[in-house]
Amino acid sequence: xxxxxxxxxxxxxxxxxxxxLVIYTFGNVSAVDRKAGVYAIKPSGVEYDRLRxxxxxxxxxxxxxxxxxxxxxxxxxxxxxVLYRAFPKIGGIVHTxxxxxxxxxxxxxxxxxxxxxxxxxxxxxIPCTEFMPDERIANDYETETGLQIVECFRKKHxxxxxxxxxxxxxxxxxxxxxxxxxxxxxxxxxxxxxRMALVTEQVNPAAARLKExxxxxxxxxxxxxxxxxxxx
Amino acid sequence: xxxxxxxxxxxxxxxxxxxxLVIYTFGNVSAVDRKAGVYAIKPSGVEYDRLRxxxxxxxxxxxxxxxxxxxxxxxxxxxxxVLYRAFPKIGGIVHTxxxxxxxxxxxxxxxxxxxxxxxxxxxxxIPCTEFMPDERIANDYETETGLQIVECFRKKHxxxxxxxxxxxxxxxxxxxxxxxxxxxxxxxxxxxxxRMALVTEQVNPAAARLKExxxxxxxxxxxxxxxxxxxx
Amino acid sequence: xxxxxxxxxxxxxxxxxxxxLVIYTFGNVSAVDRKAGVYAIKPSGVEYDRLRxxxxxxxxxxxxxxxxxxxxxxxxxxxxxVLYRAFPKIGGIVHTxxxxxxxxxxxxxxxxxxxxxxxxxxxxxIPCTEFMPDERIANDYETETGLQIVECFRKKHxxxxxxxxxxxxxxxxxxxxxxxxxxxxxxxxxxxxxRMALVTEQVNPAAARLKExxxxxxxxxxxxxxxxxxxx
Amino acid sequence: xxxxxxxxxxxxxxxxxxxxLVIYTFGNVSAVDRKAGVYAIKPSGVEYDRLRxxxxxxxxxxxxxxxxxxxxxxxxxxxxxVLYRAFPKIGGIVHTxxxxxxxxxxxxxxxxxxxxxxxxxxxxxIPCTEFMPDERIANDYETETGLQIVECFRKKHxxxxxxxxxxxxxxxxxxxxxxxxxxxxxxxxxxxxxRMALVTEQVNPAAARLKExxxxxxxxxxxxxxxxxxxx
Numbered sequence: 001x002x003x004x005x006x007x008x009x010x011x012x013x014x015x016x017x018x019x020x021l022v023i024y025t026f027g028n029v030s031a032v033d034r035k036a037g038v039y040a041i042k043p044s045g046v047e048y049d050r051l052r053x054x055x056x057x058x059x060x061x062x063x064x065x066x067x068x069x070x071x072x073x074x075x076x077x078x079x080x081x082v083l084y085r086a087f088p089k090i091g092g093i094v095h096t097x098x099x100x101x102x103x104x105x106x107x108x109x110x111x112x113x114x115x116x117x118x119x120x121x122x123x124x125x126i127p128c129t130e131f132m133p134d135e136r137i138a139n140d141y142e143t144e145t146g147l148q149i150v151e152c153f154r155k156k157h158x159x160x161x162x163x164x165x166x167x168x169x170x171x172x173x174x175x176x177x178x179x180x181x182x183x184x185x186x187x188x189x190x191x192x193x194x195r196m197a198l199v200t201e202q203v204n205p206a207a208a209r210l211k212e213x214x215x216x217x218x219x220x221x222x223x224x225x226x227x228x229x230x231x232x
Numbered sequence: 233x234x235x236x237x238x239x240x241x242x243x244x245x246x247x248x249x250x251x252x253l254v255i256y257t258f259g260n261v262s263a264v265d266r267k268a269g270v271y272a273i274k275p276s277g278v279e280y281d282r283l284r285x286x287x288x289x290x291x292x293x294x295x296x297x298x299x300x301x302x303x304x305x306x307x308x309x310x311x312x313x314v315l316y317r318a319f320p321k322i323g324g325i326v327h328t329x330x331x332x333x334x335x336x337x338x339x340x341x342x343x344x345x346x347x348x349x350x351x352x353x354x355x356x357x358i359p360c361t362e363f364m365p366d367e368r369i370a371n372d373y374e375t376e377t378g379l380q381i382v383e384c385f386r387k388k389h390x391x392x393x394x395x396x397x398x399x400x401x402x403x404x405x406x407x408x409x410x411x412x413x414x415x416x417x418x419x420x421x422x423x424x425x426x427r428m429a430l431v432t433e434q435v436n437p438a439a440a441r442l443k444e445x446x447x448x449x450x451x452x453x454x455x456x457x458x459x460x461x462x463x464x
Numbered sequence: 465x466x467x468x469x470x471x472x473x474x475x476x477x478x479x480x481x482x483x484x485l486v487i488y489t490f491g492n493v494s495a496v497d498r499k500a501g502v503y504a505i506k507p508s509g510v511e512y513d514r515l516r517x518x519x520x521x522x523x524x525x526x527x528x529x530x531x532x533x534x535x536x537x538x539x540x541x542x543x544x545x546v547l548y549r550a551f552p553k554i555g556g557i558v559h560t561x562x563x564x565x566x567x568x569x570x571x572x573x574x575x576x577x578x579x580x581x582x583x584x585x586x587x588x589x590i591p592c593t594e595f596m597p598d599e600r601i602a603n604d605y606e607t608e609t610g611l612q613i614v615e616c617f618r619k620k621h622x623x624x625x626x627x628x629x630x631x632x633x634x635x636x637x638x639x640x641x642x643x644x645x646x647x648x649x650x651x652x653x654x655x656x657x658x659r660m661a662l663v664t665e666q667v668n669p670a671a672a673r674l675k676e677x678x679x680x681x682x683x684x685x686x687x688x689x690x691x692x693x694x695x696x
Numbered sequence: 697x698x699x700x701x702x703x704x705x706x707x708x709x710x711x712x713x714x715x716x717l718v719i720y721t722f723g724n725v726s727a728v729d730r731k732a733g734v735y736a737i738k739p740s741g742v743e744y745d746r747l748r749x750x751x752x753x754x755x756x757x758x759x760x761x762x763x764x765x766x767x768x769x770x771x772x773x774x775x776x777x778v779l780y781r782a783f784p785k786i787g788g789i790v791h792t793x794x795x796x797x798x799x800x801x802x803x804x805x806x807x808x809x810x811x812x813x814x815x816x817x818x819x820x821x822i823p824c825t826e827f828m829p830d831e832r833i834a835n836d837y838e839t840e841t842g843l844q845i846v847e848c849f850r851k852k853h854x855x856x857x858x859x860x861x862x863x864x865x866x867x868x869x870x871x872x873x874x875x876x877x878x879x880x881x882x883x884x885x886x887x888x889x890x891r892m893a894l895v896t897e898q899v900n901p902a903a904a905r906l907k908e909x910x911x912x913x914x915x916x917x918x919x920x921x922x923x924x925x926x927x928x
Binding site for chain 1: 578579580581649652653656659660661663664665666667668671672674675677678681685692693694695696
């Protein structure tokens with residue numbers, strides 16, 4: 001069962017090392033089937049070159065428990081469950097430990113919107129959560145990680161369909177999209193935006209955030225009602 | 233029609249990811265046929281590995297409108313049109329979001345001429361435009377982007393045939409050349425010069441601009457009347 | 465004799481350049497057979513692409529002398545001997561001059577535990593030894609290098625089975641593990657942690673060490689009694 | 697004639713892009729035949745993938761003029777001639793514009809000896825020349841570049857057989873060795889040492905030069921009378 005979903009999830013996980021976003025088992029991708037009420041996710045701690053489609057684990061969106069598969073799902077599974085529940089339009093989630101995104105997450109800074117490469121993808125700084133309080137760490141940690149992202153978006157009045165990425169302070173990036181492929185794209189773009197932002201500050205420590213008119217122009221020419229980037 | 237022009241443009245676009253200058257669709261190349269009064273440009277938002285020669289869009293230099301091709305041209309098309317009109321000797325234009333060039337553009341700094349690698353290619357700092365005023369952003373944005381580059385060259389008394397590159401503040405690099413291949417070469421060289429200049433400032437924050445005599449010597453041995461670099 | 469041990473050691477040495485951890489002959493791996501009382505190590509100064517399994521040198525754990533092999537063992541052999549004797553549970557050792565780990569070693573700083581990528585692997589800063597006093601350099605230098613690592617772990621009350629890596633001040637990294645393959649894994653992870661820590665400080669010079677509760681959570685979910693990362 | 701010399705020189709030039717030390721035509725290698733009184737050098741401005749062995753240009757050590765070959769020799773030929781004349785034991789010379797070496801050269805700083813990777817190869821800081829005075833630039837520039845390196849070594853009492861590399865201020869690196877292959881090795885090592893030194897200063901701006909006892913120990917175990925690194 002769920003062969004197509006497993007194949008999509010498997011393929012997306014194989015892209016992680018090809019995109020230079022992970023070494024060893026430092027990341028995972030999941031893909032959801034909203035109608036079936038389940039998602040497929042990478043098994044925990046298995047290296048990408050040994051992964052087979054049938055190794056993907058199927059998790060119920062309702063219970064958050066694995067419903068099919070011989071292997072244990074990613075240790076980050078509960079974070080995925082929280083995000084799928086809170087963000088109803090997303091179809092795939094990616095978690096990596098890519099170098100520059102982790103650098104910003106460890107520095108606990110949101111990534112300032114410095115230029116049009118950033119604005120082509122999102123019209124806000126890339127949000128970084130707060131550090132998790134000890135009592136929440138002691139609780140169901142991975143569920144709390146997801147909740148932290150959700151709360152960060154609520155507090156900052158951010159729309160997850162427009163801002164498909166977040167940094168978890170001290171940890172690293174999560175990205176998502178309407179499909180697993182788009183979540184992967186966002187993971188690669190996030191890493192590049194983090195690197196560009198660091199270079200920008202190194203070249204000019206007083207670099208200014210991009211002016212609002214340019215942010216709106218670039219975001220809307222690609223994502224607005226009258227978008228004219230790409231093909232119809 | 234324009235099969236050769238499309239083939240040249242197609243081939244040049246495929247070089248962008250091979251040269252490490254773009255990920256996904258973060259760039260475009262165009263090539264002009266001055267006699268025919270048209271140029272070929274990459275279609276908007278199509279990934280490089282799916283591009284076919286026949287996908288290239290033919291644009292009229294006179295009207296700035298697409299005159300052949302099933303696909304929409306690059307969203308940056310009007311910038312290309314402005315540059316071809318203002319710089320009558322250039323034969324190709326490249327726009328990328330390469331990491332270090334974007335870093336300097338986002339930092340809104342011209343790249344100081346720190347060494348002979350730079351002087352081998354141009355005898356001036358790599359110019360960075362000013363940030364675009366809001367009323368021009370609200371206007372025909374891509375045309376204004378081209379005009380900004382042209383005005384920057386006029387204000388600074390720069391010759392576009394000698395300085396085949398510019399950074400647009402908050403955005404990224406545009407390069408050009410007598411052919412699309414030379415514009416590509418300049419895009420790669422620009423990225424490397426931006427990286428070297430950052431390393432230079434990191435090694436010595438008080439690094440000095442190269443002395444004029446060395447700038448002239450290196451530029452002229454390659455580009456001057458009595459140039460002796462390369463083959464006759 | 466020792467054909468299997470030599471094959472393991474040979475294979476592990478070939479991984480060094482593939483993992484991007486060495487150029488030329490800038491590193492070596494050894495693998496021990498505790499029952500036989502010997503370990504296999506790379507011969508000194510031989511490039512990886514010329515290495516054959518039969519070139520590996522067999523060294524006695526008791527005497528520290530080569531007992532089989534036509535070639536001279538790595539000049540770092542005595543360091544390996546000291547570590548195998550002092551850390552009785554380890555099965556393999558890796559020494560490299562990988563760029564970022566060398567940068568931290570030359571800077572003579574322990575690598576602060578800034579995030580969960582680090583805590584997933586060890587629950588302490590990556591220790592850096594002190595600089596070796598002149599009289600010990602004049603003595604048996606490579607033996608003293610090993611002793612410096614061992615003393616550093618004693619002074620700081622660190623468990624080498626939990627912290628499988630060290631930086632030698634002014635020199636570079638040594639890593640180990642229950643097998644040569646795990647020592648290699650730790651060498652790659654160390655290099656990445658060193659790079660992430662530098663990026664972290666560049667993004668935020670006031671970045672804080674990760675809070676203890678997060679360190680414990682991440683270390684224990686992978687290495688503790690109730691670990692739930694990976695497969696059973 | 698000189699077929700073997702041309703083949704050696706050709707092969708060495710092809711290594712430059714493979715080692716990641718050049719893009720386009722940003723470098724050249726020469727190889728000398730002291731008995732024949734000539735050296736072979738890359739032709740000027742020809743890309744590496746088009747180079748054939750028969751394209752190498754043969755230059756007389758006595759006159760400094762090309763004595764065989766259809767193409768013009770590298771524009772840096774006179775620098776090579778000066779170095780071969782002044783350093784009688786060297787057999788090959790490499791000039792590149794590799795990124796980090798150029799960064800230090802543009803910053804006009806000698807590279808401090810921060811660690812054992814450096815001391816394994818040379819027991820001194822990597823020397824950087826002074827900036828060339830205008831009257832010498834106006835003279836035979838490439839000859840003066842070579843003379844600057846030679847004078848730098850004399851002033852600092854450096855032995856070119858022990859210190860096979862130099863940075864020319866505002867320009868970039870030259871390396872040499874008893875063979876062209878060893879000069880290439882030194883060019884790669886120099887680039888890596890420059891990168892490591894920058895990382896070291898970024899990790900610790902107050903990083904100290906390596907203590908003399910460690911410098912001597914590492915240099916001598918590889919290059920001294922009682923060297924024990926490598927095979928007999």
